[in-house]
Amino acid sequence: MLSKSAKNPALAINRLLAALPDQDQRLIQANGDCVDLLRGTVISEPGDPLHEVYFPMDTVLSLVTPPADHAGLEVRLVGNEGMIGTPLILGVEVTRLRTFVQGAGPAWRMSRERFCDALLQSDALHRRLNRYLEVLMNQSELLATCTRFHLVEARLARWLLMSQDRAHGDRFHVTHECLALLLGVRRVGVTKAASALQERHLIRYRRGEVTVLDRAGLKAAACGCYGAAEAMYDRLLGG
């Protein structure tokens, strides 16, 4: 599932950690390690205790609500701008979401104990993560309205942009089936929306490989929530 990475940690790649003073970064560095996350790996299921946290460096993870009477819905997409294991910041040791690896890559890992210690020792870290939580709250409220009001095509365009931001490349792997789960629609709905975007030469895809061709055009096709969510982050956590 996880394989220890040999490469230099380079914490600076994670935007939450990058902005910390040197001293606090050293604290993080001394109390964690770098792992490579493989696509499809499930990090947590609803109700699981949180044994560790992850700061994605060049990996992307999806958090989805548990499938109860419905298929599920992605409520958060986390890349190098965020972290996995947020409940620990608030003193809660269990998650209610399913977390899995959307795009493979390295992440900085810390055990629960060491992370909580670090929170107590580093005011800068604690303050920054608190602000990150506020961003997440705003974003999940935004998500509720976006999911309620916007058409599948616009939501798909937004997702692709968000994914591209986090994947740091114009290509990534995701099937229609998977997107349907994330967006909370039928696979057919994704196929329709995706082929519409492809016909407009905004993206190209083929058996799970999506390529963004025209980022500006995709922005125009996406709902305003795309920029709004990013603006929230920048406002509270610095451009």
Add this chain to the structure above:
Amino acid sequence: MLSKSAKNPALAINRLLAALPDQDQRLIQANGDCVDLLRGTVISEPGDPLHEVYFPMDTVLSLVTPPADHAGLEVRLVGNEGMIGTPLILGVEVTRLRTFVQGAGPAWRMSRERFCDALLQSDALHRRLNRYLEVLMNQSELLATCTRFHLVEARLARWLLMSQDRAHGDRFHVTHECLALLLGVRRVGVTKAASALQERHLIRYRRGEVTVLDRAGLKAAACGCYGAAEAMYDRLLGG
């Protein structure tokens, strides 16, 4: 807008405060006052700085997302189980939501400065509010899926139950128009759903006055999210 209430504070009415040790309650009591909130009063608009916090005692408030390209959507309903001004807990002094009084009644008010001081002084308060935040995060994620998947009638039933829980009575004031805004649907949709519920003798309403007749029946008509949200609260903040 606000009128100073003469009655004894009785902080114990707010569930967040009630569970605190005596010493911490005295701290709260010494640093705030009791006000009566009038129905319709707007406490904050998106982007407003937070000058004070409120712990509802017997009043109900709605937090809605700002109407951008759509009509808006209620993302939180707060009564004596919660508080207004949560961003301050995370060190953020501005809200992104519109807050207004849904049901009139008394609330405990604290200035931003005194509240932040109290947070620093009382670990018990800080810990409890942190857990409350985690509940809110879970609930807004739940809201996104509920809003996405469930029918208007079920969502309306849920809202009525939640409102009743917080209003502490089987009658409260709310028009179809207002409900439409809160649920993010057309007024006509509310009228249809409400008359269906009325026909089944679960509720009665007349020009803005809604009466819950059959709470058990209403629960059956509501989506599972009703119990789920309450369970989250109880799990982290005690029954």
Add this chain to the structure above:
DNA sequence: AGGCGTCTGTTCGCTAGCACACATAGAACA
């Protein structure tokens, strides 16, 4: 080369909720 599993495309009928428009009815006020 053949076979199988995965991914994508398409079709058909159906429904919840939409937009718009108009009709009634209670309440408030002159």
Add this chain to the structure above:
DNA sequence: TGTTCTATGTGTGCTAGCGAACAGACGCCT
């Protein structure tokens, strides 16, 4: 007593997305 405002009810078409089922296409494996 009539006027006006607010709250509720209805009706007519329209559309996005649903459920279910099937068909082709690509890639991998033996």
